[in-house]
Amino acid sequence: MANQTSDFRTCPTTGLKVHLPAQTLIRINAVTAVVYILIGGILALLVALTRWPAVHLLPADLFYRALTAHGVTMLIFWVIFFEIAGLYFGSAVLLSTRLVGIVFGWVAYLMMLAGSLMTEYTILIGQADVMFSAYPPLKAHPLFYLGLILFAVGALIGCILFFATVIMAKAEGKYSGSLSLVSFGLAIAAIIAVVTIAGGAAILIPTFLWSVGLLSHIDAPTYRLVFWLFGHSSQQINVSAMVSIWYLLAALTVGAKPVSEVFSRTAFLFYAFFINVASAHHLMVDPALTTPWKIWNTGYVFHLAVVASMMHALAIPASIEVAQRKKGYVHGLFEWLKKCPWENPGFSAMVLSFCGFGLLGGITGVVFGTEQIAIVTHNTWRITGHFHTTVVLGTTTAFMGLTYYVIPLIFQREVMMPKLAMIQPWMFAIGVAIFSIAMIAAGGYGVPRRHWDITFAGAPYGFEFSPTVFLLMSVMGLGAIMAVLGGAIYCLVTVGSVFFGKKIS
Amino acid sequence: MAFNLPERVWWKPMHTEEKVWIVLCVIFGLTTFFFMPVWHMIGHQNPPSETYKLLPSQFADKVNTFVDQYAVKEASGEVKTDKGTPIVHPPGGSDIYLMGKQWIWYPILELEKGKTYRLHLSTIDVEHGLSIYPLNMNFMALPDYDYVLTITPGEAGEFPILCNEFCGIGHHKMVGKIIVKE
């Protein structure tokens, strides 16, 4: 059964052999991801319009609820459903092999779906107004934790299928030698994912037991340590997956190939080896940790994971430049850049993601996470701005760009409304860049994150932020509207194409 | 291409420029790393690490003793308060206490500019985040842990303190203050 040829079709554009049961799984995971980004985007708009003081849309309780839901929906459900689809794609499709254990793929999907619905429902009915970080002693309804645990176990099964597929493909002689760079990067992401999910279980299970009354106490700093151990490592999954997608999109859009495989692969290996206790930079101004511990873990061992990203920062544009120069764009230093296919959403999304992640996200991350500098950044909007440039401008934009290739390759449909698709990455990325930079600037004045009212109307004593801050908050609101519109176009084009796009046979 | 299998032998040496870039990045990484311990020696703003474990009730007792001892009195002999929260004026160099609880910072501290204090920070319910304005200095208050900040107010004035860790529905109303006298 394993090698029945009827289970496969050959992709006319890439020549890859696509395993049909795997294709169905990729489709369902990707569609679910898009549904979640749609929900998360609506919540984002509500949250952003509330934090814009001139609008101040939601009442306090709904704001905190919407903020909890936005964080969970986006950071966990949108990103991970998409990543699971990406892992099946990066193993079965890119290796032209079968996905091992299709049944388990469905089990994984159903667990993730059930878990995510359970958690969303608990938040929605107001039983979990605790933010996605859910620091005890704040307590949510047990279903909130149970849903997350179910979701995590489902995702773990998905990762295991990825490894099983890669190993089987090798055993069946589908490839020999090394994995392709993209699959290699995804494998690194999957390895980190397994470690991360184990960490998640280690803290969510006791917290669940505590919420049902079987444990009497959760130690606050221990929770924070272990929570961010997986909470931050999971960002390293996103980075690794995103960088793999950059390489993939560079190949698909301009035919780039890595200038030096050694260089790029070494950088990926650094991700796996030097994450260390990644929670440290969330805990710089916490009690209960020693200074040497903080310093050692801040830098993920001398910032070697950062060095890895900076290596990709050289390798990826270099591969594009080489490919473009081969096409004859050799004048001056930058003709190759001008002559890039900027109208191709897959390409523009890749470049925007790359520049945003590196220039805004990377720099702010390293600087704000420094042990001492955290004194003036911790829990301010600088942090919220920082991670919207990484996980939104970076990861999410890259995923969006990939979608424009997944639609023809996996859904076998043409992308509808190509004009809208063309401007979509620009609108989204520029919107995100605007609101994130405004957040970072406002955070510099001390604007706190997760805060309903920075005019402190009902508080015993006031504090008046400077007018600059209010200006920045308005810029944030406008940027957010632009980003949400860009996100809405993404959902429109994707859902439209998948269901009504012209069939490619 | 990147998604195609690599050539059989892809293990080829890097370009000189690639090596130089790695070296530059590693130097930068080492600098950012070692500058942290260096700032502990030459700088004056370092996250404290002095911590003691204690029960919330024990912390509350200490806070109350502290308030009784140093509360500022009106001419009438009553404790001076502002919106119901007592004002406390401890001597320079002493141990002082700040307690977070849903949703106030207790008490109001009246300090002297340029004097160094040992500020004990904790909470008796959920996590809170101390944020001193307009300086924008931030420290966590966690239940069961007494976090000692050795802090020196550098200027006189009234400094509102906010809560910057979500602590329930009243989170945005949790504003206290520190007064610094010349």
Place this chain on the structure above:
Amino acid sequence: MAEKKPYDDHVPFPAPGTLVLALMFLAVFIIFYILNWKWLSMVWEVK
């Protein structure tokens, strides 16, 4: 394609534009890093 050996150490790095961009990136990084220490040094002393 008639590929010259791009991996050969004698061949110069085939992407000079990228190299310039990368160095500019590093410069911005360093400036932002230094600025933030400067801002930090302006708040109250604490240890």
